[in-house]
Each structure stands twice: as structure tokens, then as C-alpha cells.
Amino acid sequence: MTPRQKRFSLIGLGLVALGIAAALVLNAFQSNLVFFFTPTQVANGEVPKGQSFRIGGMVEAGTLQRENDGLTVHFVMSDTVKRVPVTYKGILPDLFKEGKGAVAQGKLSPEGTFVASEVLAKHDENYMPPEAAEAMAKAKAAGKQSSNTLVVTP
Amino acid sequence: MKWGSLSEFLAMGGYGFYVWVSFGTTALCMVWEVLSLRRRGAMALRIESSEEGINHG
Amino acid sequence: MSDSRVTWSKYSSLQALYPLAGRLIPWCAGAAVLFMAAGLYLGFFVAPTDFQQGEAYRIIFVHVPAAWMSMFLYVMMALWAGLGLGLKARPSFMMAQAIAPTGAIFTFLALLTGALWGKPTWGAWWVWDARLTSELILLFLYLGVMLLHASIDDLRRADRASALFALVGVVNVPIIYFSVRWWNTLHQGASVSMTAAPKMAATMLTAMLLMAIGFWLYSMAVILMRLRCVILERNSQPRWNQSAVEPGVKEIRA
Numbered sequence: 001m002t003p004r005q006k007r008f009s010l011i012g013l014g015l016v017a018l019g020i021a022a023a024l025v026l027n028a029f030q031s032n033l034v035f036f037f038t039p040t041q042v043a044n045g046e047v048p049k050g051q052s053f054r055i056g057g058m059v060e061a062g063t064l065q066r067e068n069d070g071l072t073v074h075f076v077m078s079d080t081v082k083r084v085p086v087t088y089k090g091i092l093p094d095l096f097k098e099g100k101g102a103v104a105q106g107k108l109s110p111e112g113t114f115v116a117s118e119v120l121a122k123h124d125e126n127y128m129p130p131e132a133a134e135a136m137a138k139a140k141a142a143g144k145q146s147s148n149t150l151v152v153t154p
Numbered sequence: 155m156k157w158g159s160l161s162e163f164l165a166m167g168g169y170g171f172y173v174w175v176s177f178g179t180t181a182l183c184m185v186w187e188v189l190s191l192r193r194r195g196a197m198a199l200r201i202e203s204s205e206e207g208i209n210h211g
Numbered sequence: 212m213s214d215s216r217v218t219w220s221k222y223s224s225l226q227a228l229y230p231l232a233g234r235l236i237p238w239c240a241g242a243a244v245l246f247m248a249a250g251l252y253l254g255f256f257v258a259p260t261d262f263q264q265g266e267a268y269r270i271i272f273v274h275v276p277a278a279w280m281s282m283f284l285y286v287m288m289a290l291w292a293g294l295g296l297g298l299k300a301r302p303s304f305m306m307a308q309a310i311a312p313t314g315a316i317f318t319f320l321a322l323l324t325g326a327l328w329g330k331p332t333w334g335a336w337w338v339w340d341a342r343l344t345s346e347l348i349l350l351f352l353y354l355g356v357m358l359l360h361a362s363i364d365d366l367r368r369a370d371r372a373s374a375l376f377a378l379v380g381v382v383n384v385p386i387i388y389f390s391v392r393w394w395n396t397l398h399q400g401a402s403v404s405m406t407a408a409p410k411m412a413a414t415m416l417t418a419m420l421l422m423a424i425g426f427w428l429y430s431m432a433v434i435l436m437r438l439r440c441v442i443l444e445r446n447s448q449p450r451w452n453q454s455a456v457e458p459g460v461k462e463i464r465a
Contacts, residue, residue: 008297015378022382026393033394035340056395093334095263103397120333123263125399127271127411133262156256163255167266172331176270176324180277183316184429191436198443 036103039082047108055084055114056103056122064098077104077114088116095121228302229442232435239435243428250421258414270328271415275402276423278321280430281349282384284314288356289381292374304370305445307377308360309437313430315353322346333397341390342398345383352380366445 001009026033036056037047047053055077063076072089075098086104096102101122106115128136157163166173254272261268288310295303325343326336337343356377363369391400402410409416 004297007299008293011293011297011378015381018379018382022386026386030394033341035338035394035396038395056397093332095332096334097263100263118335120335120338120397122397123332123399125402125410127261127264127268127402127415129259129412130262132412156259166269167260169265169267169331172267172327173269176273176327179323180273180320183320187313187316187433188436191433191440194440195436195443198440198447201447202443 038079039077039084040079042084042108042114043082050107052105052107052117054103054105055086056101057084059096059098059100059102061099077102084114085112086114086116086119088119090117090119092119093121095123097121225302225442225446229439232439236432236435239428239432243425243432246421246425246428250418250425253414253418253421258418259412261415264332267328267331268415270324272419272422274321274324274328275419276426277317277324278346279423280426281314281318281321281346282387283427284310284317284430285349285353285377285384286381288314289377292377295370296374296378301370301445304374305438305441306434307356307374308370309434309441311353311357311360311377312437313433315350315357317426317430318346318350318353322350335397338397340396340398341394342387342396345387345390348383349380349387352377352383356380 036054039055039057041047042055047055057077057079060076060078060083063074065074066072067074071091072087073092074085074087077084077086086106088104088106096119101124103120103122104114104116105118105120109115164170164174250272254269258269260266288307291303291306291310294300295307322343325346329338330336356373359376360369360373363372390396391398403416403419411419
């Protein structure tokens with residue numbers, strides 16, 4: 001092997017080792033890299049107890065209710081398998097809608113209601129004109145998943 | 155044309171601030187990068203030619 | 212100079228690289244302006260409103276090309292750095308040095324336009340999700356490469372050390388790219404990928420791709436400009452002038 005080939009194989013080996021190390025580290029910290037938990041994970045008790053965490057999923061259609069104060073809202077977060085009721089007092093982002101994705105930060109109350117201190121809208125990766133969206137909505141059977149990143153299958 | 159008027163275009167459906175700051179900063183960064191590189195190039199050429207005067211002249 | 216005798220080893224020498232870069236710059240810059248103008252026209256006047264985000268989605272036309280370039284340029288920088296380490300070739304190190312600032316600028320722009328897009332759509336300027344955090348790490352990696360190079364006086368050691376740093380940091384690029392698939396993030400998934408049909412209306416996609424090509428051509432132009440600066444600056448350094456290859460200034464100023 002010439003010195004040049006030696007140097008290149010050394011660089012290559014170094015990169016492979018680095019890649020493996022990175023994969024192991026990321027795998028070890030898997031749970032910390034997750035931005036939110038799904039309702040299924042909440043139901044299975046995989047969430048930090050007594051601590052603030054984030055929950056993400058679809059805002060189930062027809063569940064959004066506003067209280068008379070105009071600020072407090074109730075809705076149900078769903079990942080099509082499990083459902084978690086959420087209470088939030090505050091202003092919702094523009095894109096927060098029923099049937100769309102959302103991420104809420106807060107704590108689980110003893111009764112199983114998620115009390116949120118912050119609600120973020122999670123939009124999907126589809127971009128199209130409103131007319132196309134309407135046509136698609138008509139064509140598609142109701143309740144079908146429009147995004148593949150909103151709900152993570154374990 | 156999808157925009158009725160200039161003000162409608164600038165308003166961007168209420169998101170004008172976010173849209174125009176994004177595009178504006180990007181344009182500024184690009185213009186700044188090109189101008190600063192031109193200056194750097196001219197400076198390097200000046201130093202180069204002055205050194206040529208000392209070393210080879 | 213007859214073109215038929217041009218070989219790679221000839222281009223690796225700096226006296227050929229300097230005028231070649233000079234000739235390429237106006238073409239790249241001109242094409243970049245044309246592509247960006249076409250992309251902006253299509254993006255603002257032809258592409259329709261988005262069904263869920265309204266006009267705010269138009270930030271995608273700078274955000275995605277900037278983010279793509281931030282990752283692409285890092286890989287390019289690491290490639291030239293690795294080539295420089297393997298071949299002990301000075302021009303490769305110079306390429307890596309020329310790429311870093313442009314990559315850092317695009318990373319900054321991707322983060323900034325992302326914040327300006329996140330606020331009206333998600334409801335937050337910034338969240339610590341895997342995609343945003345790994346892109347922020349990319350900015351620090353670029354800055355690290357540049358600072359390391361600037362802080363070492365001996366040019367050969369500066370080249371080698373920053374090249375090694377750049378190579379180590381390259382693991383972050385696949386993490387950025389796949390973060391939206393590996394972990395659940397607030398950031399949405401990829402609209403355009405190799406494996407699936409684009410999840411965008413055709414005119415939106417065309418506008419975004421035109422902007423991306425424009426950004427790529429712009430990067431070529433400014434990187435070549437910076438390469439010429441780096442060649443000249445290093446040529447002026449005394450220790451460099453003592454080396455075997457010494458292009459006279461009259462020859463290289465084509």
C-alpha cells in the first residue's frame with residue numbers, strides 16, 4: 001500500500017468508526033431526542049411522571065370546545081389508537097385546527113387530563129392550493145391520514 | 155396575476171413581515187458576501203503587486 | 212496553452228486554478244441571477260396560495276434552498292478536506308477554506324428564515340426539536356472549522372487541523388437530514404425526496420427547485436471568488452514564496 005492509499009484508508013476507517021460511535025450515542029439517547037410523546041405512549045405510561053412533557057398528535061375533529069372566557073379550550077389529542085383530553089388556557093396559533101396536528105407542553109393531571117401551558121401547531125409537508133386540497137378531501141375517505149410524520153408508529 | 159394591488163402583494167395575506175424579512179435578509183447576506191469578497195480580492199491584489207515590487211523589482 | 216494538453220495535475224497547480232476560477236465566476240453569477248429571478252417570479256406571481264398556511268408558506272422558497280445548501284456545502288467542504296488530507300494537496304485545503312464561510316451563511320439563513328416561518332405557523336420562533344437543534348450544531352461546526360483555521364499561524368497545520376475537524380463534523384449531516392424520520396419532531400417531514408413523489412403542487416415545486424439551482428450557482432460563484440482571494444493571500448506569504456512552485460504574479464493575473 002502506498003502512503004497515499006494508507007492515508008485515505010485511515011480517513012475512511014476513522015469516518016466509519018465515527019459513524020458507528022454516533023449511531024450508538026444517538027441510540028442511547030433515543031428517548032431524549034424525541035420532541036413529543038404520542039397518546040399511545042401516554043396510555044402505556046412511557047412518559048415522565050409528575051414532570052412537564054410534550055404530547056403530539058391530531059386534534060380530533062369535533063372535539064374542540066371553547067369556554068365562555070374565550071381563552072380556555074378543551075380538545076382531544078389522538079394518534080388514531082389512543083386519545084388524551086387536553087385543557088389549555090391561552091391563545092392558539094393560527095394553524096391550530098381540528099383534524100390537524102398539534103404539540104402541547106404541560107402535565108398530566110391525576111384524572112388523566114393533559115393540562116397544557118403551551119400549544120404549538122404542527123403542519124405537515126404537503127403544500128397545495130386550497131382548491132386542490134378541497135378536491136383531495138372530497139376524493140379521500142374521511143379520517144384518512146394525510147401525513148406520515150404526524151403519527152409515529154412504534 | 156393573483157395580486158389585486160401592490161399593497162395586497164406587500165401584505166402577503168397578513169404574513170408580510172415574516173415573508174419580507176426572510177427574503178430581505180437573504181438578499182442582504184448575498185450582496186454583503188459578494189461586496190466583501192470583491193474588497194478582499196482587491197486588497198489581496200494590491201498586497202501582491204506591492205510585494206512583487208519589493209521582491210522582484 | 213492548448214486545451215488538449217490540460218490534465219488534472221495541471222489544474223491542481225495554482226497558476227492554472229486562479230485564471231480558471233476567474234473565467235468561471237461571471238458565468239456562474241449570471242446564471243445564478245437568472246435562475247433566482249425565474250424562481251422569485253414563479254414563487255411570488257405564479258405559485259398559488261397554500262391551503263393551510265396561506266401566504267406564509269412562501270418562505271419555503273428561501274428556507275429550503277438555504278437549508279439544502281447548508282448541508283450540501285458541508286459535505287463538499289468535508290470532501291475537499293479529506294482529499295487534502297489524503298493527497299497532501301494544498302489546492303484541496305484552499306477549496307475547503309473557501310467553502311466554509313458560504314456554508315455558514317446559508318446555515319444562518321436557514322435558521323433565521325426557519326424562525327420567521329415557525330412563528331406564524333407553529334406559534335414559536337424556536338423549539339429544541341431534533342431538526343432545529345442539529346441544524347444549529349451545523350452552524351457551530353462551520354464556525355469551529357473557520358475559527359480553528361484562523362487561530363493556527365502555521366498554514367499547513369491550520370489546514371490539517373481544520374480539515375480533520377470538518378471531517379469529524381460530517382456525521383451531523385445525515386442526522387440533520389433524517390432527524391424528521393428518526394424522531395418525532397415539530398418540524399414537518401421532507402416534501403421532496405428521492406423515494407416518494409413530491410408532496411407539493413407543481414408550480415410551487417418548480418419555483419423551489421429554480422431557487423435551489425440559483426443558490427447553488429451563487430455558491431459556486433462566491434466560493435470561486437473566495438478561492439481566488441485565498442490563492443493570492445497565500446501567495447503573498449513569504450514561506451509560501453519559498454516553495455518549489457512559484458507562479459509569477461504576472462502569469463497568474465490572467
